[in-house]
Amino acid sequence: MLFIGERINGGFKDIQQAIKEKDKSIIQQWAKMQVEAGADYIDVNMGAASNKLDDFIWMLETVQETVNTPLSIDSNKPAFLEKLVKTCKHPPIINSTTADQEKLDQILPLAVEYNTSIIGLCMDKKGAPQDVATRIELGAQIFSAAIESGISEDRIFLDPVTMPLRYLQEQVKNQIEAIKQFTVLSSPPPHIIVGLSNIASKSKQVHLINKVFLVMCIEAGLDAAICDVTDEELVDSAITAEVILNKHIYSDSYLKAYRDSKKK
Amino acid sequence: MDIPDVKKTWRNPINEVTIGATKEDGGTRSHSITIGGSTALPFLYSEGKYPHPAVIAMEIWDIAPTDWSEELGQYFSDVWDSPGKWAKKCVEEYNADLICLRLQGTDPDGANKSGDEAAKAVKEVLDTVSVPLIIWGSGNNDKDNEVFPACSEAAAGERCLLGTITEGNYKTLIALCKADKHKLIAESPVDINIAKQVNILAIDIGLAPEDIVIYPSTGALGYGLEYVYSIMERGRIAGLNGDEMWAMPLLADIGKEVWKVKEAVAPEDQVPGWGVHVERGHMWETITGLTYLQSGTDLFIMRHPKAVNELKKYIKSMMVE
Numbered sequence: 001m002l003f004i005g006e007r008i009n010g011g012f013k014d015i016q017q018a019i020k021e022k023d024k025s026i027i028q029q030w031a032k033m034q035v036e037a038g039a040d041y042i043d044v045n046m047g048a049a050s051n052k053l054d055d056f057i058w059m060l061e062t063v064q065e066t067v068n069t070p071l072s073i074d075s076n077k078p079a080f081l082e083k084l085v086k087t088c089k090h091p092p093i094i095n096s097t098t099a100d101q102e103k104l105d106q107i108l109p110l111a112v113e114y115n116t117s118i119i120g121l122c123m124d125k126k127g128a129p130q131d132v133a134t135r136i137e138l139g140a141q142i143f144s145a146a147i148e149s150g151i152s153e154d155r156i157f158l159d160p161v162t163m164p165l166r167y168l169q170e171q172v173k174n175q176i177e178a179i180k181q182f183t184v185l186s187s188p189p190p191h192i193i194v195g196l197s198n199i200a201s202k203s204k205q206v207h208l209i210n211k212v213f214l215v216m217c218i219e220a221g222l223d224a225a226i227c228d229v230t231d232e233e234l235v236d237s238a239i240t241a242e243v244i245l246n247k248h249i250y251s252d253s254y255l256k257a258y259r260d261s262k263k264k
Numbered sequence: 265m266d267i268p269d270v271k272k273t274w275r276n277p278i279n280e281v282t283i284g285a286t287k288e289d290g291g292t293r294s295h296s297i298t299i300g301g302s303t304a305l306p307f308l309y310s311e312g313k314y315p316h317p318a319v320i321a322m323e324i325w326d327i328a329p330t331d332w333s334e335e336l337g338q339y340f341s342d343v344w345d346s347p348g349k350w351a352k353k354c355v356e357e358y359n360a361d362l363i364c365l366r367l368q369g370t371d372p373d374g375a376n377k378s379g380d381e382a383a384k385a386v387k388e389v390l391d392t393v394s395v396p397l398i399i400w401g402s403g404n405n406d407k408d409n410e411v412f413p414a415c416s417e418a419a420a421g422e423r424c425l426l427g428t429i430t431e432g433n434y435k436t437l438i439a440l441c442k443a444d445k446h447k448l449i450a451e452s453p454v455d456i457n458i459a460k461q462v463n464i465l466a467i468d469i470g471l472a473p474e475d476i477v478i479y480p481s482t483g484a485l486g487y488g489l490e491y492v493y494s495i496m497e498r499g500r501i502a503g504l505n506g507d508e509m510w511a512m513p514l515l516a517d518i519g520k521e522v523w524k525v526k527e528a529v530a531p532e533d534q535v536p537g538w539g540v541h542v543e544r545g546h547m548w549e550t551i552t553g554l555t556y557l558q559s560g561t562d563l564f565i566m567r568h569p570k571a572v573n574e575l576k577k578y579i580k581s582m583m584v585e
Contacts, residue, residue, distance in 0.1 A: 249502050249510060251460035256468070257509050 002224035005034030010047025045074035099138040117155040135178040156190040183221035196227035274504040284396025285423035294394035300513035322360035326385035327369035348392035364398040371402035379414035416440040500560035519567030546570040
């Protein structure tokens, strides 16, 4: 399982304030906490806190001053991407492209040139799909465009778009079905990822819903998540799900073994 | 039609473990031996490296055995009253890569020798031969913990391989290993999960992964070989796929297992039709070894000189990239 830490996001009040006041300490504290909790990548998202390229670069540099973990660049401004990617010490994940041709034309060449991974969000200009078939169609479009550009399967993350359980219950089931179908898209398959926290948006049982949904997605074939990696129960549930699916050898200390293996 | 490429790529190499310390390393061995280091399953050179050929330790005891078959006695009864002479014969006449000194004499249900007596045997072997040494206790936890401090100290700095630690008994040997710079055998009862657990526990109290050789128990041909094989193979595949707690070299204790099964020792007058029994024993040991070799075994402990010779020849024949 690849864990991408979601917490450095301008949508959170403390991060928003840190960006405004150029306070490195809060951002660096979250970077360290997420790495210690086992994050494989740190997602960096400016959100609505700023729209300046320099602020985004400052965020990336701030994180990289304190941890050596690769980054996921979460930006909806394609014009910023090349400079942001160049700021990264390790090849990042570009988060994200949609299935729209002009978006793919902007992002795929960058991914090829800088050896990055990409997250392909299974949506297009028309919005998020309301059924399984459209998710698969859009996912397959992104996948084949990426493969044709020369990006290998292990650098492609397909995201079948998580919608809030509270508002769009039917779509959650469709998403899980789409995950199952993505696993047979190719051999080896691409990574399959979700932005987990959307699922429990505005609900009363955030932790429980996050946990159960993540486990169900893993059973369907998910192997990556952008989530709160500092939620210990959530990460333990994911590791346990993978052990139950025989992806790791059980031992009485399997949680410790898994966590220790991520620390290196 | 294109033939699909079924080559696998593996993520993680198996650890290298070096046994035996030369003068430069603070010991007195003429050379050291490195095992492990594979980056694919054995001999699949198109998928990865198999840098160190599997090696064979010949087993000797600190007392003269009373239950070894006559067939083995023909080779060793002239020397088995002395661990030094016994070791020398194994190295000089039968080309043992290492010596495995089993401290059978310390068994409290047997001769119940003391730690000092065991250490004397260790010293004698170290003084007589220059190959790296494995020191294996009687298997009685309390007695092993009592005997090993003296043995470890007698061999301090020689980078011996000591055995064994288990899920329930590992602290004493790990402390000795760290103090006297030895390596350890981690034993589990034919259980892939416990094998992993022992390593987690050992590493948690400060043992380096590069100091561990996995001994998942051994079954002779006809006595659980397939089951043990499947565990070793599955564990090795997990190790190559990134499970660091299974990325250790593997040990198979062949001689001890083979030379207690009836197929290896029963004389032909008792089991007509089984063939000449003096040929049966070493063949049983050879076939058991050959099979474990394919599962990824890096270190064998064996008894019969003919079986040692056959397995060595086979390993050599496979070391052609």
